[in-house]
Amino acid sequence: MKVPFSYLERQFADVDAYLEEIRSVVTQGDFTLGRAVSEFESRFADISGIEHAVSVGSGTDAIALSLHALGIGPGDEVITAANTFIATVGAIVQLHARPVFVDSEDGFVIDCNKIEAAITPRTRAIVPVHYTGNLADMPRVMELARLHDLVVVEDACQAIGGTLGDKPAGTWGAAAAFSLHPLKNLNVWGDAGVIVTRSVQLAARLRLLRNHGLVNRDEVVMYGWNSRLDTIQAAVGNRLIGETAFITSRRIDVAARYDAAFADVTGISVPRRRPGVKHVYHLYVLRVERRDELVAYLHEAGIEAKIHYPVPMHLQPAARELGYREGDFPVAEADARSVITLPAHQHLSDEEVDYTIEKTRAFFNEF
Numbered sequence: 132m133k134v135p136f137s138y139l140e141r142q143f144a145d146v147d148a149y150l151e152e153i154r155s156v157v158t159q160g161d162f163t164l165g166r167a168v169s170e171f172e173s174r175f176a177d178i179s180g181i182e183h184a185v186s187v188g189s190g191t192d193a194i195a196l197s198l199h200a201l202g203i204g205p206g207d208e209v210i211t212a213a214n215t216f217i218a219t220v221g222a223i224v225q226l227h228a229r230p231v232f233v234d235s236e237d238g239f240v241i242d243c244n245k246i247e248a249a250i251t252p253r254t255r256a257i258v259p260v261h262y263t264g265n266l267a268d269m270p271r272v273m274e275l276a277r278l279h280d281l282v283v284v285e286d287a288c289q290a291i292g293g294t295l296g297d298k299p300a301g302t303w304g305a306a307a308a309f310s311l312h313p314l315k316n317l318n319v320w321g322d323a324g325v326i327v328t329r330s331v332q333l334a335a336r337l338r339l340l341r342n343h344g345l346v347n348r349d350e351v352v353m354y355g356w357n358s359r360l361d362t363i364q365a366a367v368g369n370r371l372i373g374e375t376a377f378i379t380s381r382r383i384d385v386a387a388r389y390d391a392a393f394a395d396v397t398g399i400s401v402p403r404r405r406p407g408v409k410h411v412y413h414l415y416v417l418r419v420e421r422r423d424e425l426v427a428y429l430h431e432a433g434i435e436a437k438i439h440y441p442v443p444m445h446l447q448p449a450a451r452e453l454g455y456r457e458g459d460f461p462v463a464e465a466d467a468r469s470v471i472t473l474p475a476h477q478h479l480s481d482e483e484v485d486y487t488i489e490k491t492r493a494f495f496n497e498f
């Protein structure tokens with residue numbers, strides 16, 4: 132049996148329905164900030180439980196533009212997680228700000244007990260990452276931000292549909308970034324991102340910044356970027372956005388089956404699931420012994436397991452100038468050596484989930 136990591140082939144099996152939507156964009160020549168874009172923004176704001184959604188060119192731009200609009204720039208320090216996807220860090224560096232890393236806790240998100248030690252007089256912002264679709268401890272992050280007068284931009288790129296105590300991901304910070312990259316829970320056919328915010332002023336500023344700072348065709352009030360959601364992608368998004376609840380609940384269902392099946396296996400450590408968090412499992416990640424052997428064994432069995440990620444951010448060659456060393460973030464480093472991601476997407480059949488469970492258990496029980 133083959134258990135694919137990507138669901139794209141299954142998700143877009145009915146490609147004609149999508150192509151029909153795109154046809155109407157093309158025949159109307161409605162390419163730049165077209166009607167489908169504003170429709171998508173208002174639907175995205177609705178499902179995110181927040182007032183304003185401003186679509187942009189990517190999740191990376193969503194983080195960078197949010198920080199930029201909030202005044203973060205050269206020389207400012209921005210605290211984020213050592214364990215994240217490179218885009219979080221790249222977005223900070225793009226503004227000539229300095230990323231300052233903090234170690235992870237058991238659920239792969241930033242350890243709030245270690246944030247204060249990373250704050251200096253130059254710290255301006257915190258970018259917590261809702262990594263894997265788990266939520267960072269946002270009440271604590273917001274309390275620390277308030278005490279130290281810092282702005283918060285949530286990297287919610289992996290967390291659409293997630294909540295903490297009924298409050299949705301993206302509704303704590305001044306702004307939050309989502310990604311619609313093809314491998315994200317809600318996705319389109321290329322790069323795209325969304326910023327959400329409660330502030331009408333910030334939303335207006337972001338709308339200017341993503342489109343060259345133009346208030347109209349002839350007047351530029353501030354220098355901006357070219358980072359718009361493509362109207363064709365918005366048309367894809369509008370078709371798919373109605374499936375978000377199904378996508379989320381099926382992933383949670385698959386993860387619950389895995390959690391139960393692996394709880395008693397020596398060699399597997401299921402991360403602690405924090406009460407009150409609706410974890411949406413963009414990634415289903417376990418800590419395991421003999422990780423590389425297990426990955427090879429599962430690949431041999433047709434199960435497309437992955438590693439997110441083998442090298443934490445502070446040990447990447449690009450981070451050399453930041454001056455971090457091995458040993459600085461022991462949890463993130465130990466995780467990099469032991470994590471494995473199992474396919475857990477919404478288009479897996481029960482048989483595929485059972486097969487993945489059977490093979491993973493067999494590795495530890497038989498070898």
Ligand SMILES: *Cc1c(COP(=O)(O)O)cnc(C)c1O
Nearest residue numbers: 189190191216218219288310312
């Ligand atoms: C995907 C992702 C991003 C960036 O999104 P893109 O749309 O690929 O630019 C940022 N942060 C995290 C944690 C992500 O997973």
